[in-house]
Amino acid sequence: MRSGLQYFAVSLLLAFLILGTAAQGEESSGTTLKIGTPNIVKSPSLVGDYYLGIFAHLSNPPLMKMTPDGKIEGLTAESYEVSDDGLTWTFKIRDGLRWSDGENVTSEDVKFTFDYLAKQDPNTAWMKDVVSEILVQDDSVVFKLKKPDSSLNLELATHNVLPKHIWEKVENATEKIDEGEIVGCGPFVISKTDLGAGIVYFKKNPYWTGAQPKIDAIELHTFSNMDVLSLALEKGEVDAYWKYAGTYPAANVQKLKDTGKFEIEEKPNVGFAMLGINLKREPMSDLKFREALAYGINYEEILKLDAQGYGQVANRGFVSPSMAYFKETEQLKYDPDQAKKILAEAGYKDSDGDGVLETPQGKAIKLTLLIQSSYQRMAELMVDYLKALGMTAEIKTVDQSTWYTLKESFDYDLTLTRTTPWGMMVYANWGSAYFDSRRTGQGVLRTVDDPEYLKLCDQIMAATSKDQLEEYAHEMQDYYAKNLPAIPLYWGEVITPYNKDWTGWVSNPLYGIYNADNFLSVQKA
Numbered sequence: 001m002r003s004g005l006q007y008f009a010v011s012l013l014l015a016f017l018i019l020g021t022a023a024q025g026e027e028s029s030g031t032t033l034k035i036g037t038p039n040i041v042k043s044p045s046l047v048g049d050y051y052l053g054i055f056a057h058l059s060n061p062p063l064m065k066m067t068p069d070g071k072i073e074g075l076t077a078e079s080y081e082v083s084d085d086g087l088t089w090t091f092k093i094r095d096g097l098r099w100s101d102g103e104n105v106t107s108e109d110v111k112f113t114f115d116y117l118a119k120q121d122p123n124t125a126w127m128k129d130v131v132s133e134i135l136v137q138d139d140s141v142v143f144k145l146k147k148p149d150s151s152l153n154l155e156l157a158t159h160n161v162l163p164k165h166i167w168e169k170v171e172n173a174t175e176k177i178d179e180g181e182i183v184g185c186g187p188f189v190i191s192k193t194d195l196g197a198g199i200v201y202f203k204k205n206p207y208w209t210g211a212q213p214k215i216d217a218i219e220l221h222t223f224s225n226m227d228v229l230s231l232a233l234e235k236g237e238v239d240a241y242w243k244y245a246g247t248y249p250a251a252n253v254q255k256l257k258d259t260g261k262f263e264i265e266e267k268p269n270v271g272f273a274m275l276g277i278n279l280k281r282e283p284m285s286d287l288k289f290r291e292a293l294a295y296g297i298n299y300e301e302i303l304k305l306d307a308q309g310y311g312q313v314a315n316r317g318f319v320s321p322s323m324a325y326f327k328e329t330e331q332l333k334y335d336p337d338q339a340k341k342i343l344a345e346a347g348y349k350d351s352d353g354d355g356v357l358e359t360p361q362g363k364a365i366k367l368t369l370l371i372q373s374s375y376q377r378m379a380e381l382m383v384d385y386l387k388a389l390g391m392t393a394e395i396k397t398v399d400q401s402t403w404y405t406l407k408e409s410f411d412y413d414l415t416l417t418r419t420t421p422w423g424m425m426v427y428a429n430w431g432s433a434y435f436d437s438r439r440t441g442q443g444v445l446r447t448v449d450d451p452e453y454l455k456l457c458d459q460i461m462a463a464t465s466k467d468q469l470e471e472y473a474h475e476m477q478d479y480y481a482k483n484l485p486a487i488p489l490y491w492g493e494v495i496t497p498y499n500k501d502w503t504g505w506v507s508n509p510l511y512g513i514y515n516a517d518n519f520l521s522v523q524k525a
Helices: 010-019 050-055 107-120 226-234 250-259 287-295 299-307 336-345 373-388 400-408 421-425 451-462 466-483 516-521
Strands: 032-037 064-066 072-074 077-082 088-093 131-137 140-145 188-194 199-204 217-222 262-268 273-277 366-371 392-397 414-418 486-488 491-499
Touching (some): 032 226, 072 077, 088 107, 107 131, 107 140, 226 250, 273 287, 287 486, 366 373, 366 400, 373 414, 400 414, 451 466
Parallel strands (some): 366 392
Antiparallel strands (some): 064 072, 077 088, 088 140, 188 199, 199 217, 262 491, 273 414, 273 486
16 A cells, blocks of 8 residues: 555645655555553553553454443454353354454464463463363354353453464564554554654554444554643644543643533543552551541542542442442541541550550551652642651652562552552452452552452352342442452543544543544544
8 A cells, every 4th residue: 555655646645744644654545543642652562561552452452342331242252152150251253354464363363362471471361360271163262261250251352362373483472572563453453653753553454344444544642741742632733632541631621621622521430549558567457547547538639639529539339330230338538536536446546755656566657658650649648648647658659660569569558559440340340350369460459368358259250140240249349348458539530532623432431432443433523
């Protein structure tokens, strides 16, 4: 296609240059959608880079997808069936799919993908604990499980499918670098990853046989500075904003509204900010201490400062109202006097008069609050709240990699972090992936080894009816409300602005506007 452009008139070529795609050596022949995101790609490695792996859901579609109403349906898979005992999942691969190099997509590709990634990708290592074997049956792939996993279909909505004929030659998947085209089977494929410019380019898959997109190319423009991104949006340099599991800064929304050029989509966020608690250390292992913490936080202040009021104070049950089988547990309440009363009755006191409480064992409460830099303002508030209760806290600000390391070794007291929609819904659902001590993953805390909780997770995984799931979901929310393994800070909203020059946007609870259905639907107004 690129060579064919050479025969067009110079004036038409100049039009492409103005669009900014041909100037980069890209293949757009018309309409290019440009999306601004703060999710930075650090390496052009499909498996090794976290955000490029997410971006590649468009070019290397997972087996499953989430619909706008939160249902799980086939994507690369056309359909699936589950055995009565929940141990056998059969996925029929969609007919007519072809890789962008012309090869057919087969069930062998899917089997290879998961056998390969289970060994190569830490984010897929969970499969070794759950899946006993993967079989190929004609145009279907069969997953045989070691134990029931009622959320396997959701898990498979997050892992890219890889072409076996390309990746079977790669010994170390996380080190494979592709600055140019990456072979994919979606409606669009990654054609270039330009780290210098901070742009990931997508072109149409010439072998795509499904519904045809109404745009010709997509560009993801990444920004390390949110103010610069907002300005680019206001000036029309990008057409829309998207952040994985996040929202456009609420403080910047009114300025966009004032231009009259933007639609502002507001939807409940399944994910949220939380105060993670290291239950492996004292005094955090003391439920009375956690109760006092919960009363010592000014939730309204955090909601106002962090989300400009876009949301509501959370409940003790850790599950937001936007999730299935939500139960109305007690709303969190700011009551520092009640917090101090609980601490005093539990034996926490300032025996030496230095203004710092000691534990019942006589140890001064000096806490480490582990954060990444984006939580600085919230952390400063948290330090003030703790000080008002008679505790000192040191903010320890680290990069993402160090946060993972310290979190995994339980080398912290408290941490500010966020759940994602996927994290809330995966595994045994309802936030279980963050707490179950048997679970592994980059963002999980895995701090709960209470047999009661682990049994509940297993019951959910093995559940075969909606009535069972609802009962267990309510039990889990009651467990959170009673035991407070972490404290949700507020239920927020996902704010997604896009230019009114575009229409046809489709959003889902898992990935927002970054989904294949959206890019097949969106078009110039």
